[in-house]
Amino acid sequence: MNEGGKKTIKMLSLAVLGMFFFSFALVPLYDVFCEVTGLNGKIDLSPTRIVESDISEGRDITVQFVSHNNEQMPWDFGPSDEVINITTGKYYTATYYVKNTTSRAMVAQAIPSVAPSNAAAHLKKLECFCFEQQILKSGEEALLPVRLIFDNELPDNINNIVLSYTIFDVTEDNLDELASYMHEHGEDHHSMGS
Amino acid sequence: MSAVIESHDDHHHGPAKGLTRWLFTTNHKDIGTLYLWFSFAMFLIGGAMALVIRAELFQPGMQIVEPEFYNQMLTLHGLIMVFGAVMPAFVGLANWLVPMMVGAPDMALPRMNNLSFWILPFAFLMMLSSLFMEGGAPNFGWTFYAPLSTTYAPPSVTFFIFSVHILGASSIMGAINVIVTIMNMRAPGMTLMKMPLFVWSWLITAYLLIAVMPVLAGAVTMMLMDIHFGTSFFNAAGGGDPVLFQHIFWFFGHPEVYIMILPAFGIVSHIISTFSRKELFGYSSMVWAMVSIAILSFVVWAHHMFTVGMPLAAELFFMWATMLIAVPTGVKVFNWVATMFRGSITYETPMLFAIAFVVLFTIGGFSGLMLAITPADFQYHDTYFVVAHFHYVLVPGAIFSIMAAVYYWLPKWCGNMYDERLGRLHFWLSFIGVNVTFFPQHFIGLAGMPRRIPDYALQFADWNMVSTVGAFLFGASQILFLFIVVRTVMGGKKATPEVWEGAQGLEWTVDSPPPYHTFSTPPEVK
Numbered sequence: 231m232n233e234g235g236k237k238t239i240k241m242l243s244l245a246v247l248g249m250f251f252f253s254f255a256l257v258p259l260y261d262v263f264c265e266v267t268g269l270n271g272k273i274d275l276s277p278t279r280i281v282e283s284d285i286s287e288g289r290d291i292t293v294q295f296v297s298h299n300n301e302q303m304p305w306d307f308g309p310s311d312e313v314i315n316i317t318t319g320k321y322y323t324a325t326y327y328v329k330n331t332t333s334r335a336m337v338a339q340a341i342p343s344v345a346p347s348n349a350a351a352h353l354k355k356l357e358c359f360c361f362e363q364q365i366l367k368s369g370e371e372a373l374l375p376v377r378l379i380f381d382n383e384l385p386d387n388i389n390n391i392v393l394s395y396t397i398f399d400v401t402e403d404n405l406d407e408l409a410s411y412m413h414e415h416g417e418d419h420h421s422m423g424s
Numbered sequence: 425m426s427a428v429i430e431s432h433d434d435h436h437h438g439p440a441k442g443l444t445r446w447l448f449t450t451n452h453k454d455i456g457t458l459y460l461w462f463s464f465a466m467f468l469i470g471g472a473m474a475l476v477i478r479a480e481l482f483q484p485g486m487q488i489v490e491p492e493f494y495n496q497m498l499t500l501h502g503l504i505m506v507f508g509a510v511m512p513a514f515v516g517l518a519n520w521l522v523p524m525m526v527g528a529p530d531m532a533l534p535r536m537n538n539l540s541f542w543i544l545p546f547a548f549l550m551m552l553s554s555l556f557m558e559g560g561a562p563n564f565g566w567t568f569y570a571p572l573s574t575t576y577a578p579p580s581v582t583f584f585i586f587s588v589h590i591l592g593a594s595s596i597m598g599a600i601n602v603i604v605t606i607m608n609m610r611a612p613g614m615t616l617m618k619m620p621l622f623v624w625s626w627l628i629t630a631y632l633l634i635a636v637m638p639v640l641a642g643a644v645t646m647m648l649m650d651i652h653f654g655t656s657f658f659n660a661a662g663g664g665d666p667v668l669f670q671h672i673f674w675f676f677g678h679p680e681v682y683i684m685i686l687p688a689f690g691i692v693s694h695i696i697s698t699f700s701r702k703e704l705f706g707y708s709s710m711v712w713a714m715v716s717i718a719i720l721s722f723v724v725w726a727h728h729m730f731t732v733g734m735p736l737a738a739e740l741f742f743m744w745a746t747m748l749i750a751v752p753t754g755v756k757v758f759n760w761v762a763t764m765f766r767g768s769i770t771y772e773t774p775m776l777f778a779i780a781f782v783v784l785f786t787i788g789g790f791s792g793l794m795l796a797i798t799p800a801d802f803q804y805h806d807t808y809f810v811v812a813h814f815h816y817v818l819v820p821g822a823i824f825s826i827m828a829a830v831y832y833w834l835p836k837w838c839g840n841m842y843d844e845r846l847g848r849l850h851f852w853l854s855f856i857g858v859n860v861t862f863f864p865q866h867f868i869g870l871a872g873m874p875r876r877i878p879d880y881a882l883q884f885a886d887w888n889m890v891s892t893v894g895a896f897l898f899g900a901s902q903i904l905f906l907f908i909v910v911r912t913v914m915g916g917k918k919a920t921p922e923v924w925e926g927a928q929g930l931e932w933t934v935d936s937p938p939p940y941h942t943f944s945t946p947p948e949v950k
Binding site: 246 | 665
């Protein structure tokens, strides 16, 4: 093998390694790309600072709330109001009703999505139940708040926005959190049998 | 010319005897033979699975297999044909031909060559063994979309993941070998733009393999981590995204479909030029067309996912980028036709397959253009129209080119001529079989029959019956192919070194069959 051959092999092996890592780099790249462009209806899963907006420049839009239960997630889950009429640049609080209908404690995670997707970048949430997991004991119910604002830069052709939440059963992945929660709340471990 | 080679012959030893010859061989010709036979075995296994699918679809209703088993057949058929039949066949051809075409004594990395072949049978043994496991074989289609292949997968998915890792490693090693051979071992005087087109097509293919096989390895590694180590790459509940899987898969998958067609372009260029008795029309435009197709293949992946809910700008971008590929492809088809124009054409079996390739591959290309039209794709998506499209580019495309190559170079490899009458019979049976199988699938697809379904509505019954008859005809005619090849290897009329009148290229300057070691002294290329 001459020098040229060895150099080619080295370069190609590096390219292979590089492309393997690139495939993993695609994951954050994809998330950043979706967040920056607001594609895919993905929403930032962290609270934003309070946005000061001039309400007088706002316009009226309609927001519809929908809910989905993933797979066999048995909880009752749905919006308190299915439609609200709001003004851009102003904060509103909406609530979702949730109830653990099973005989055991469970952990849930709600994942939001916005349609049309280019409205996602203009939705800011001061607080949202989707920022954290929900732990409910057997038969427990709750009213979960989301405090949101659509900014004035919302494109003019968007008058109707659908905000969707899908609730997932993540109990299996969070047994430790569930155990410490039950401990704090003075329950014995027998009630959380799965 | 042959006299020159023979005078060197006494320095060389022949092949070792017995089974160890094949196990330990580092000879590019032996390894090429191994690859080709392995790929033919996989072709028959994958084909048998296709016949199970077609037999079930002969009539509406559930006749022969359970839906679960149907899904496993469908998945394994796709995986075996792509990774077990087409890709190894092209690697086998590269092993046999690239060193002989560039005037090199062997591949650059002979021991790695042995390794990259011998891990393949184990990969496929592992994949096929999943058929006998609890929960059955992979059943999520060859595209293994998450979460079907993660959350809902049978336990055997882990075996599938490791076999993909192994065959990915095999392809990457093969590609490195091809590039190093071509870049460093060409005969003196053979500049890049004097290389035979098959060599060019493989150089480009090898770069595509280097770029995307690691991405496939990454995708299955992420699946493995999601399934066993609690990560959430593709799991929405944990903050992941199933659509991300499709992006990563098709970032690999689209260059992959060109990996399966570029070597075919090279083969067909050689054959059409030989049997038209003319120099290939537009050599340099052929090279640049292949380079453009390879580069464009990286920016069109999302045309496989028009219906996932992408924004309009992205749909338009991927539509236009996809249509742009028709330009270099059109250049190639034009050049093949222009080569035949006013040529002294004879219709031996390789030429018949090559002409059928040009016609039928172009039909597949046109249905591809139809699928590229975003608004129309919403109707075609996941119907039999898509099945018809990619089978037209893969069966009378890639596979016909491999058969053409076998008929064209087999006399060179084994020193015997095949039976021309039987060869033509094999061609016509295959040609009729392939069209009877896949052309009706355009109709039932446009009428709305979904793909990957073991049962269907009554209005699709007639064309499905036709399609099944064609599939069994095509399948049976491959037994004839096996017979012809075996008979040629065993004996027959002796082939001259040139084999074909006026054939161009260094491989025709050595004896038929070539000595075990060729070009130990590099030939001079003017």
